[in-house]
Amino acid sequence: xxxxxxxxxxxxxxxxxxxxxxxxxxxxxxxxxxxxxxxxxxxxxxxxxxxxxxxxxxxxxxxxxxxxxxxxxxxxxxxxxxxxxxxxxxxxxxxxxxxxxxxxxxxxxxxxxxxxxxxxxxxxxxxxxxxxxxxxxxxxxxxxxxxxxxxxxxxxxxxxxxxxxxxxxxxxxxxxxxxxxxxxxxxxxxxxxxxxxxxxxxxxxxxxxxxxxxxxxxxxxxxxxxxxxxxxxxxxxxxxxxxxxxxxxxxxxxxxxxxxxxxxxxxxxxxxxxxxxxxxxxxxxxxxxxxxxxxxxxxxxxxxxxxxxxxxxxxxxxxxxxxxxxxxxxxxxxxxxxxxxxxxxxx
Amino acid sequence: xxxxxxxxxxxxxxxxxxxxxxxxxxxxxxxxxxxxxxxxxxxxxxxxxxxxxxxxxxxxxxxxxxxxxxxxxxxxxxxxxxxxxxxxxxxxxxxxxxxxxxxxxxxxxxxxxxxxxxxxxxxxxxxxxxxxxxxxxxxxxxxxxxxxxxxxxxxxxxxxxxxxxxxxxxxxxxxxxxxxxxxxxxxxxxxxxxxxxxxxxxx
Numbered sequence: 105x106x107x108x109x110x111x112x113x114x115x116x117x118x119x120x121x122x123x124x125x126x127x128x129x130x131x132x133x134x135x136x137x138x139x140x141x142x143x144x145x146x147x148x149x150x151x152x153x154x155x156x157x158x159x160x161x162x163x164x165x166x167x168x169x170x171x172x173x174x175x176x177x178x179x180x181x182x183x184x185x186x187x188x189x190x191x192x193x194x195x196x197x198x199x200x201x202x203x204x205x206x207x208x209x210x211x212x213x214x215x216x217x218x219x220x221x222x223x224x225x226x227x228x229x230x231x232x233x234x235x236x237x238x239x240x241x242x243x244x245x246x247x248x249x250x251x252x253x254x255x256x257x258x259x260x261x262x263x264x265x266x267x268x269x270x271x272x273x274x275x276x277x278x279x280x281x282x283x284x285x286x287x288x289x290x291x292x293x294x295x296x297x298x299x300x301x302x303x304x305x306x307x308x309x310x311x312x313x314x315x316x317x318x319x320x321x322x323x324x325x326x327x328x329x330x331x332x333x334x335x336x337x338x339x340x341x342x343x344x345x346x347x348x349x350x351x352x353x354x355x356x357x358x359x360x361x362x363x364x365x366x367x368x369x370x371x372x373x374x375x376x377x378x379x380x381x382x383x384x385x386x387x388x389x390x391x392x393x394x395x396x397x398x399x400x401x402x403x404x405x406x407x408x409x410x411x412x413x414x415x416x417x418x419x420x421x422x423x424x425x426x427x428x429x430x431x432x433x434x435x436x437x438x439x440x441x442x443x444x445x446x447x448x449x450x451x
Numbered sequence: 452x453x454x455x456x457x458x459x460x461x462x463x464x465x466x467x468x469x470x471x472x473x474x475x476x477x478x479x480x481x482x483x484x485x486x487x488x489x490x491x492x493x494x495x496x497x498x499x500x501x502x503x504x505x506x507x508x509x510x511x512x513x514x515x516x517x518x519x520x521x522x523x524x525x526x527x528x529x530x531x532x533x534x535x536x537x538x539x540x541x542x543x544x545x546x547x548x549x550x551x552x553x554x555x556x557x558x559x560x561x562x563x564x565x566x567x568x569x570x571x572x573x574x575x576x577x578x579x580x581x582x583x584x585x586x587x588x589x590x591x592x593x594x595x596x597x598x599x600x601x602x603x604x605x606x607x608x609x610x611x612x613x614x615x616x617x618x619x620x621x622x623x624x625x626x627x628x629x630x631x632x633x634x635x636x637x638x639x640x641x642x643x644x645x646x647x648x649x650x651x652x653x654x
Binding site (some may be wrong): 227 | 452501
């Protein structure tokens with residue numbers, strides 16, 4: 105995009121700045137819109153599985169429900185509990201929301217269509233997602249209330265536990281792709297399965313990692329069945345209990361933006377990202393962004409499906425799954441993958 | 452131009468937030484300032500072209516170490532009046548440590564400037580054509596392999612030590628037997644009976 109602005113006669117520095125700002129807006133605004141629609145989709149899918157109608161009053165088929173909700177929270181009063189730590193109480197949702205947006209900077213939407221094409225893209229995502237825990241801890245602590253604090257403790261323990269195994273899973277992908285750059289990872293998947301399927305997930309060595317990554321991403325975003333942080337029966341509304349109005353809405357938007365991000369990562373790392381499913385010329389006619397969106401929506405459907413069907417885990421089961429199952433298996437898989445690559449690619 | 456601006460921005464925030472870590476009254480605020488300092492240090496690393504180190508700094512220090520700090524600070528009830536009470540008593544010792552650190556910094560910079568040590572011959576030459584991660588990997592696994600392995604062993608021993616110190620067997624604790632729970636079937640726990648009228652049943 106920078107070249108376009110330079111060709112319009114702009115100074116290179118200014119062109120870069122304007123292009124970056126345009127890129128940020130081009131990602132953030134549609135993202136917010138899709139978060140609104142994805143909340144609607146989540147409620148509709150959930151309702152359909154429970155044989156209900158779901159939102160159907162505001163707009164045709166209830167399509168405008170999320171916007172009505174957004175307007176409602178926007179008009180509400182922001183209530184700050186008297187004994188809360190004011191500054192941190194207000195910063196916490198902002199951190200959650202900002203971090204949820206920041207990670208999108210390195211997501212490739214098409215060949216070369218990425219805001220920051222850095223060669224440590226995957227590490228950047230790990231770094232940013234490790235920040236997400238601060239919004240939760242701070243909100244729990246600053247609320248100065250029992251339930252939010254318990255929830256914050258649970259949430260941070262959960263996020264840290266699953267980040268460890270996510271890190272190892274990502275190393276498996278990086279070993280195969282030979283790069284930390286997101287675009288390179290996508291390109292490494294061309295014809296990976298039997299020379300025709302564009303996905304790491306079709307590799308028998310990587311398929312278990314893909315499954316573990318899907319489950320870990322459910323845990324990382326604290327979605328059902330791992331939504332212990334918001335377990336209504338135990339913790340009221342978890343760390344969001346004391347929040348109202350826009351500060352609550354920021355948590356809400358950030359949470360769904362994170363869910364979308366995790367769906368996107370699943371699609372990019374294991375299922376070919378913006379590549380069509382098969383390495384067959386006519387399929388490349390469809391723009392890459394459409395393939396990516398189709399994959400994201402498929403994973404989002406899986407997320408909603410799981411939310412509607414699977415009962416909540418107990419806390420000790422959650423920790424056991426993270427530390428005693430995923431961590432050893434992902435470590436073992438690193439050995440297997442590097443051994444396999446040493447025998448085949450680097451011998 | 453923009454690099455210069457970014458450098459001064461990051462450097463100022465690092466120093467200011469490092470000072471605020473000490474001056475903040477609330478320990479949780481101190482940790483937050485520390486996190487800001489880590490962040491901006493990562494920014495400085497990026498400007499120096501060490502993007503891998505910058506990302507590791509954020510992942511390890513902000514993502515793990517600072518979370519641990521925050522946990523400890525939130526859970527402990529630190530009495531600040533008591534901590535401040537000893538300020539004058541510990542001032543000479545603190546000042547001594549500070550003077551030693553400053554003197555060492557001055558010596559280090561002085562020796563660097565004097566050029567007495569042939570640093571270029573000692574440090575491994577940096578390859579410029581490959582990425583950061585590859586350069587570090589090639590050095591760590593060839594030239595510095597023994598140091599690297601030794602560091603790994605030290606960490607392993609520390610980890611085992613921490614587990615040994617905190618692990619204790621307590622009697623009379625009921626723990627979850629997950630495999631027994633998973634093996635359990637409806638037939639083991641439930642029984643369908645059809646008692647006659649007025650007979651009741653024995654459990």
